[in-house]
Amino acid sequence: MNITLAFIRVLFFILSIFFITTYMISGPEGYTPTNFILGLLGGSLLGLALIGFDLLFKRFNLRSFNIGVLGLIFGYLIHPGFLFLSAFFGAGLLFAGVTGSCGLAMLMGKMPWNKKKNLH
Numbered sequence: 001m002n003i004t005l006a007f008i009r010v011l012f013f014i015l016s017i018f019f020i021t022t023y024m025i026s027g028p029e030g031y032t033p034t035n036f037i038l039g040l041l042g043g044s045l046l047g048l049a050l051i052g053f054d055l056l057f058k059r060f061n062l063r064s065f066n067i068g069v070l071g072l073i074f075g076y077l078i079h080p081g082f083l084f085l086s087a088f089f090g091a092g093l094l095f096a097g098v099t100g101s102c103g104l105a106m107l108m109g110k111m112p113w114n115k116k117k118n119l120h
Helices: 003-025 033-056 060-077 080-099 103-109
Strands: none
Touching: 003 033, 003 060, 033 060, 060 080, 080 103
16 A cells, blocks of 8 residues: 555544544533543544545545545534535536546646656
């Protein structure tokens, strides 16, 4: 497995736990051990679901879809500003579908870790 991909999966898992736990303890009841445990469990389940979807859909456009869905969830639970994340990736997916070329995929293909190495 690529180190960058593993890092992204772990990052999304940790962010899911952090945001869902923060949401649970910022409710009207405040911090209670029950809310904290439910936040940890809910965030873990969301993180595992995102990693599961990522493993199931290995195509780049579907990873963008996962980020868009994560933006919708965070926009609903945390702050409406996260909806711009979904709008950005949704517009990119629409552009890729209409034109047949994905600018972000081309950009990622030019990154140094995606270059083929000479095995001389």
